[in-house]
Amino acid sequence: MSGGHLDDTICAIATPMGEGGIGIVRVSGPHAIPFAAQIVALRNRCDLHRAHNHRLYLGDLLVPKRQQQTSPNPSPERLDEVLVAVMRGPRSYTGEDVVEIHCHGGPLILQMACEALIQAGARLAEPGEFTKRAFLNGRLDLTQAEAVLDTIRAATTIGLRIAQDQLKGELGQRIARMREELIALLAHLEAGMDFVEEDVSFIEDREIDRTLERVLDELSRLLETADQGRIIREGLVTAIIGRPNVGKSSLLNALLQANRAIVSHIPGTTRDTLEECLNINGVLLRLVDTAGLRDAADCIEQEGIRRTNEAVHQADLLLIVLDGSHALHPQDLELLSLEPEKRRIIIINKSDLGLQISESEIFGHLRNQNFFSVPPQLVCLSAKTGMGLDMLRTSIQSLALGSSLEAPHSILVSRLRHKTALIEAKIGLEQARRALARGLSSECLALDIRTALTALGEITGEVSTEDILDKIFSEFCIGK
């Protein structure tokens, strides 16, 4: 259905993701102003609805505190001081009403602003959609038309590639499994309605409910794990691990020197362990058990292992430090493949002392890359001289924001899109369960399940009526 809802109000982060002084979130469409007014309060008792065109206003970005679905009325939280510009159509980039919110950079804030706008009723823009609207509304002249087409085409190609990459992974497979289950369920329901006179064995309500519950559980789990937004919002919990004296503390200090994050309050996180916060290329890194790191040398070995395991267990990202000036130790090899579902960067430290370990040697030990959920990255550096630290920062950024640095913007967007689709699917199936409990008829259930399938279809490709009919004809002997 994409490209169709031209009367929707759309929003997106309009500046490249990553480090930057200012980041802009753009909203465009008939409800741009009311939606923006829900997340921005202007200072000096100004009202966004009455703001002058093309003028910058000072305001506060307000978003609901923590996304606690349980609390009925989350009081908004002041997130950032922002500048807001209203450009009413047709005198705007897209030719529609446009609001631009200039935030103080950082993917965290921008992402939250976008999500708040979506909650207000906006839709995430398709790749190239602002430009497309600009063209459709006559804001671009004909000489620019070819360029527009190219933009859309390029954006679509990237989107397609990202989608394909992700579909090959675990997420895709798990969604495909849910989709199969729902198609089979729908085929049963439809066969029971369209072929009632046939010799079709019907599915019982209990069985339907069990299937719905199973898929719902899976959706909830995916929503928890596939939630890239959490990492961006709350930071990437990181453990630096390695044998004693490989240079963990000097690496920490080297990173801290330049990048110590000034964080007064991190929404929704408990600080039960000692931690340091780092801002690496716009990604918030929270280092767990840094105390343990510093004391490592004094620790007896048992305690060291216990602490390492603890830290690894909590972490989203593992920085595995090896002493490059010595040959690999059997314990190093164990560390390399700890908890394979986690992101990891293998750091060959002390490059200034001459390397005894080669990259190919490491990769030799990581032969089976499919073993890991996210392919491990490898960086050679010297914590002492600072050589290679930039490489490390780039690696961290790419692991946090996605697999490619060419278009980090699209990658994030596509993830948020996935999340939206998963939530929609979940709502559909919850509705189906309620309909079942209320004793509503199969047509209603079928409508709810189709809603869920359509939502999943945004990720895996559309499910057509033919798919359902194929399933029916392959499973049931129809034809009296």
Add this chain to the structure above:
Amino acid sequence: MALQCDIVVVGGGHAGCEAALAAARMGCRVILLTIDPTKIASMPCNPAVGGIGKGHLVKEIDALGGEMGVNTDKAGIQFRMLNRRKGPAVQALRVQCDKRLYGLAMQRTLMHQPRLTILAGTVDRILTHRGAVSGVQTDSGERIQAHCVVLTSGTFLKGLLHIGLTHVPGGRAGEPSAEHLSDCMKDFGFEVGRLKTGTPPRLDRDTIDFQAMEEQPGDDPPKPFSSRTRAISNPQIFCYLTHTNEHTHQIILDNLHRSPMYSGIIESIGPRYCPSIEDKVVRFADKARHHVFLEPEELDSRSFYPNGISTSLPVDVQEAMVHSIRGLERAKFLRPGYAIEYDFFPPHQLHETLETKLVAGLFHAGQINGTSGYEEAAAQGLIAGINAALKVKNDPPLIVDRSQAYIGVLIDDLITKDTREPYRMFTSRAEHRLLLRQDNAEARLIHIGYRLGLVSESTFTAFQRKQERIEQELARLHRTTLSPDRLSLEAFERFGIDPPQSHTTLAQLLRRPDLFYRPLLDCIGDHGIEDEELIHAIETRIKYEGYIRRQEQQVARFRKLEERRIPENFDYDSVKGFSSEVLEKLKKVRPSSIGQASRISGVTPAAISLLLVALDRFRRSADSPAA
């Protein structure tokens, strides 16, 4: 001298009858040409009209002022409302008909229709002048001049009947096929495809042991299809149910090499939902038995139709197979089963009006468009007849869309989906199913029939009165509040209903799935209304309110895309960036709107974005004055 008229309808099947009647009723002079006028409106396959999805189509035909519903009521000998215990959207009427009565009643209606002439003849050629229809030529060389031609030739185009490994040309058992017309169509540039369908043998009633079978009664009292029907006058009969068994299946498996399908003689595609018994036994080898329904074909004949064992095996195998079935051990054959292969014109070659894209004024309806079923044929015949008449009168065409009717779903699917098997209607094909109910067919469509002059003043007024009563009663139910302290609780107890705990409107109470209009009103001593049909409509509106509202929102979104029309002369080759597959499909179908384009299989969302941008550029350049 050549005959002259406004519209020639070729073929006297269910599509042809509706087309001819609609066009004549709209004021056109119509000639209905058919090979044998005594065979008009015959039912060559099962003796029933309606069923799930199909019954919806009949209700819609009726609401638009078509004939099938009324005619079925005249010929019906068993009426059954299917899915009575399921929701309102999938309930549908199925009527066993007396085939002879059905044909006679329809023939009588056609003969009494002013401006309509029935002629016997086979059409050999469609005559054209400058790319538009000018008439037809029959096999005797006679020419008939006309502004429009509606082609409804069913399975007669190069029809080939198969029984075992022998095959003979024919349109139906014992009737000749039309051999020349499809060549003439190929010369116009039409793509021709081939499909297959089949029918079971007919058995002699006096040799069937009904005692050994399960009786299948109809509804009592029977409810008619049409609101125009006053009463059902035919005696009502039973059908009977028996089953195949493992012995039956063994006989079939042992003789598969003598089946035209499994020996490779028939290569065209048959319907998956109506497989031959050979197919069922092979594809569902684990099923120990299959249903066989015994249905009478006529009250006054001995012919019974064994529904479920369509076959094209050789006659001796058919007999052995039938005789292995309980109750049919001594059944005498009146006619063997057969398969038929026939030419059809893949329907992407049609506009939504059913006019062909290649020849102006030529309309196609029914089985030649690759559909199966009397109801699907009649629905298309009606639309083709209406649009031919509108074209003759120079009025804008009638396009029924997917959100309005199953008829719209049918035609849109035919045009956009690459049909590879005979198309039959299912409710699961309608994405707005909860809105397309048989109970609201009149509310959806009768105003169109009325505007076209196909629905009489009195029928329309009766409908309006019904609607008013529904709306009034709905308003009253939403207005009337019950307060718990002033209720007679024992009445609720007597009816086994949980009494409301707080101030509640009657409408809110009716939302409870277990609570229905009549018991609730009885409970509080309220008379309300009596008409069951109206009560059903009211309950549906209240109980499914949330879902209906959601579907209405979906329809609003659907409409937006339908309203973005694509000009007929749009040049898809001028758009850069389509994949070759997408380009080929778009050029083949030439969709009329963005919505329709998005439904063509294989056309991606990205392609639709490109198309939107290109269309806008097209519009702008067309608007701006030439340099």
